[in-house]
Amino acid sequence: MIWPILKRDVVLLLGGGRRGGALLPILFFLAVAMLYPFAVGPDAKLLARTGGGVVWVAALLAAILPLDRLVEPDLEAGFFDQWALRGLAEEWLCAVRIFAHWLCFAVPLMLATPIAAVLLGLSGEQLLTLELGLLAGTPGLAALGVAVAAVTAGLRGGAALAGLLILPLAVPLLIFGAGSLSTGGEGGLALTAAASLVLVALCPFAAGAALRAARE
């Protein structure tokens, strides 16, 4: 029962059309990475030192973009109600949605990161730490995204609100993820993965409870 839901979620989140598609956040991510050298000047040493953190900030900002189409269209269409009638709990649907969101947002993001690294003049070693950090941190970011999208679904001004809600909650991921760059990955990566795992474990329940609350 899980497999067809995952396939459907991935197709809907990847596809363009009314829902916007998965390409948009990635282009936005690259645009932010491109903006930074314009703002601080093309000093290669400064860019190489601060570039990793900029990639993390750009990833967080890009994570805001897909939030309003992550849960709300399906909530309106009654997708969750239909599955609840068939006895599948919202928590399962949210866990599947988190995995689908990770596939459609985080994987393209990690594929686009080398381009951002070239723009910011990062070394190969830094790029490797950055990719490992993103691999450890993005599951938590995806989980947080689905939970925040479920909490704000159906509220007026939900899109702007979702951005305000997700940023303070994502701060631990950012601190550990960007912090791992300065130590070459030692310690920081494990902490990023730990924070990420906590979020992955908690968020399906928070999102499921929010979806049930929205039904009342």
Place this chain on the structure above:
Amino acid sequence: MHGFANPARFLRLARWMTPLLLVTGLVLVAGSLAWGLFYAPADRLMGETVRILYIHVPSAWLGMGGWTTIAIASLVELVWRHPLATIAARAAAVPGAVFTAICLATGSIWGRPTWGTWWVWDGRLTSMLVLLFLYFAYLALANAAQKDGIGAGSRVTAIFGLVGAINVPIINRSVVWWNSLHQPASITMGKSAIDPAFLWPLLICALGFSLLFGGVVLARMRAILADFQAEARLRRRAQRELATGRAMSSVEGAAT
């Protein structure tokens, strides 16, 4: 606990508790601040600047206590669906945010002469700033949810209140985990590294601020309940007028 689910009973209690808490809190705060500012000795190392302690430390405690209140009330709301818990959580958010802001402001003013800088990106300062932004997010969410009806919105807000509560223990432990510029806690359960000359005014001041906090929460809860009542009354009157208006027009219709 469900004895107070009846708002009338709660309101009877809150009517005399609110002024009592506010007045006692004000007296205690004024008294202990006067004690701390004029009679307590200056610190050997920090000199007169130590006196900001009497505002900084209680407001830090209450900034965290505010979110703890939100988290407990949210849990009660989600598990037992207690009707007053939602209102209590919403009422605690604004004073909590104000105390967090006071804590950040006084800490920054205190940091300038003692650390030589207004702000450092240290674990405790950063997590307190994150807490302030969590308060802003909570208030924005509560406002948006309230506009779209009360039932569903309050539960959604309670879920965010619980998720955000992860931050409170992080703040509490941050000074231990990231050993940096901010000193570790001087007062823990049972023992204190602070001289009694500073400790007594500090504790009385903290008690006074806590009473003020409780009084403000009660006052805000009463205001929110009064809002609900006024709205319900308006709705009833509108329905009544609609009904009598219809009756009038049908009478007129019959007369002609």
